[in-house]
Amino acid sequence: MTLTLTLREAPAAPVRAEALRPDRLAGLSRSEIERLDVWHGNRPAAAGDLFDVSGAGEPDVRVEGDLTRVAALGTGMAGGRLTIAGDAGPHLGAGMQDGEILVEGDAGDWAGAEMGGGRLVVRGSAGRRLGGAYVGERAGMRGGEIVVHGDAGEEAGAGLRRGLIAVAGRAGPAAGLSALAGTIVVFGALGAHPGAGMRRASIVAMTATALLPTYVRACTYQPPFLRLCLRRLRALGLPVTAEQIDGRYTRWSGDTVELRRAEILTLEPPR
Amino acid sequence: MRLHDVEVEDTFAEAFPMWGARIVVTAATPTWAMNAGRSLTGFATSVIGCKCEAGIERELDAAETPDGRPGISVLLFAPDREGLGKRLVERIGQTVLTCPTTVCFNGLEADTEVDVGGKLRFFGDGWQASKVLAGRRYWRIPVMEGEFLVEERFGIVKGVGGGNLIILAEQVATALGAAEAAAAAMRPVEGAILPFPGGIARSGSKVGSRYSGQIASTNHVLCPTLRGQVDDSQVPNGVGSVFEIVIDGLGEEPVRAAMRAGLDAAARAGALRITAGNYGGNLGPHHFHLKELVP
Numbered sequence: 196m197t198l199t200l201t202l203r204e205a206p207a208a209p210v211r212a213e214a215l216r217p218d219r220l221a222g223l224s225r226s227e228i229e230r231l232d233v234w235h236g237n238r239p240a241a242a243g244d245l246f247d248v249s250g251a252g253e254p255d256v257r258v259e260g261d262l263t264r265v266a267a268l269g270t271g272m273a274g275g276r277l278t279i280a281g282d283a284g285p286h287l288g289a290g291m292q293d294g295e296i297l298v299e300g301d302a303g304d305w306a307g308a309e310m311g312g313g314r315l316v317v318r319g320s321a322g323r324r325l326g327g328a329y330v331g332e333r334a335g336m337r338g339g340e341i342v343v344h345g346d347a348g349e350e351a352g353a354g355l356r357r358g359l360i361a362v363a364g365r366a367g368p369a370a371g372l373s374a375l376a377g378t379i380v381v382f383g384a385l386g387a388h389p390g391a392g393m394r395r396a397s398i399v400a401m402t403a404t405a406l407l408p409t410y411v412r413a414c415t416y417q418p419p420f421l422r423l424c425l426r427r428l429r430a431l432g433l434p435v436t437a438e439q440i441d442g443r444y445t446r447w448s449g450d451t452v453e454l455r456r457a458e459i460l461t462l463e464p465p466r
Numbered sequence: 467m468r469l470h471d472v473e474v475e476d477t478f479a480e481a482f483p484m485w486g487a488r489i490v491v492t493a494a495t496p497t498w499a500m501n502a503g504r505s506l507t508g509f510a511t512s513v514i515g516c517k518c519e520a521g522i523e524r525e526l527d528a529a530e531t532p533d534g535r536p537g538i539s540v541l542l543f544a545p546d547r548e549g550l551g552k553r554l555v556e557r558i559g560q561t562v563l564t565c566p567t568t569v570c571f572n573g574l575e576a577d578t579e580v581d582v583g584g585k586l587r588f589f590g591d592g593w594q595a596s597k598v599l600a601g602r603r604y605w606r607i608p609v610m611e612g613e614f615l616v617e618e619r620f621g622i623v624k625g626v627g628g629g630n631l632i633i634l635a636e637q638v639a640t641a642l643g644a645a646e647a648a649a650a651a652m653r654p655v656e657g658a659i660l661p662f663p664g665g666i667a668r669s670g671s672k673v674g675s676r677y678s679g680q681i682a683s684t685n686h687v688l689c690p691t692l693r694g695q696v697d698d699s700q701v702p703n704g705v706g707s708v709f710e711i712v713i714d715g716l717g718e719e720p721v722r723a724a725m726r727a728g729l730d731a732a733a734r735a736g737a738l739r740i741t742a743g744n745y746g747g748n749l750g751p752h753h754f755h756l757k758e759l760v761p
Contacts, residue, residue, distance in 0.1 A: 338598070357598055358598070378597060395595065397597075414612075417612070418606075418612075420604060420606055422534065424597070424599060426533065427600055
């Protein structure tokens with residue numbers, strides 16, 4: 196059975212709801228859930244002040260209502276399943292360690308920021324710094340998978356250390372900014388300056404992309420790892436084509452202002 | 467007891483614990499996957515001289531493999547965990563890493579694992595890179611062809627080594643025909659391999675020798691040519707040739723299933739008598755009684 200939290204009305208001030216994560220709600224009674232602390236603007240509030248609660252104690256949680264001003268849902272969650280029925284506010288699933296979050300609409304900025312594991316699926320688009328690092332932190336996402344069926348904003352995967360970010364649509368400027376490792380796959384247009392300052396990570400681009408002059412062409416080949424990666428993304432529901440799986444990719448090594456151990460793989464047109 | 471009018475001796479095969487791993491190798495074509503598999507399983511007939519035993523379990527369709535390319539599945543066995551880890555690193559490093567277009571995957575989910583890709587990565591001389599996908603770590607090793615991909619950790623399980631059938635017939639051709647039929651019937655059993663050439667050994671051995679330093683020697687009691695020379699010969703009158711089929715499996719059940727299939731096939735294909743090898747039951751904990759395998 197699913198535990199459902201329904202936001203009664205769009206809040207007057209932003210709400211920060213870090214307590215609303217499936218692993219924390221599991222085992223709690225309805226009244227205990229209603230008493231959980233949230234922040235409404237700069238004032239403490241109880242979850243029951245803002246949400247109607249139906250069901251109880253389930254690790255499968257569904258949150259409904261206009262949630263664009265509700266931040267930090269699923270933050271740090273270590274298991275369970277969280278479904279956002281519509282759009283989600285910022286910091287969704289930031290620091291999550293395990294479990295799955297499904298957003299049926301769009302996700303705000305910082306979705307999956309510094310997450311360590313689990314899976315975040317966004318049916319719509321995601322905002323800035325998807326899976327990114329917070330200001331002052333070197334490492335962003337440290338594990339797990341992020342799948343965005345729409346577009347992603349600026350600096351997706353900034354500081355990425357490990358894990359997989361896939362964007363079916365376009366990615367904004369500076370994807371993979373200063374990424375340490377991990378993989379970013381972008382099926383639509385890739386914004387300006389991809390991989391700026393990247394150290395060991397991989398960016399895979401399915402469209403023709405203008406690269407920084409600090410990336411050097413190596414060769415065109417079929418990376419064995421990419422077959423696995425793309426088949427995995429197909430299994431996760433992205434429309435990956437056989438041409439992309441079997442395709443030849445040009446490897447660009449960089450960023451030469453950094454370690455020069457990162458790569459941007461760009462799909463070559465069929466011969 | 468008799469099976470299809472063939473005498474089946476009321477005895478048992480005595481087998482030993484061995485640690486086993488399953489290696490999945492894919493390649494651009496089935497031919498290259500098979501080339502890798504043949505090299506990987508070469509010189510791996512018996513732990514007596516090869517430190518491990520290995521065989522091709524089966525060919526894999528592209529739909530069955532992790533990367534959607536044709537492949538093969540190989541089983542490799544060694545007496546202990548440490549030895550199995552070493553053999554995996556040596557053999558994958560020398561025969562799969564070197565083979566054009568191949569990728570190497572762990573084919574066994576198990577609680578116990580050994581590090582393989584994490585050791586082979588050093589061939590990359592610092593240019594190697596790792597990727598984690600769905601909880602599994604892979605190593606990308608740059609090579610002259612392009613890139614070799616190998617999974618870091620391989621699952622290993624306590625398996626069974628040394629299941630066997632011994633097939634006796636009037637002459638080499640009939641004995642070999644029966645053994646070939648048995649091997650063909652045993653090969654489809656998943657989780658088991660026949661490590662000897664073509665699955666068949668002509669030189670079954672006994673433990674020890676009259677010569678010091680020789681840890682195994684010819685099984686003289688089953689050598690037809692010695693029937694007139696040794697007092698304890700077990701070669702019946704009229705038998706001119708004997709073959710042994712050794713079976714290693716990831717558990718008792720695959721070994722049992724293979725022996726059952728082989729027993730039936732050999733009995734239909736010209737064997738005069740079928741028996742099995744043991745050491746009195748005191749050395750190996752796995753006993754496969756032939757009477758339990760006869761339908």
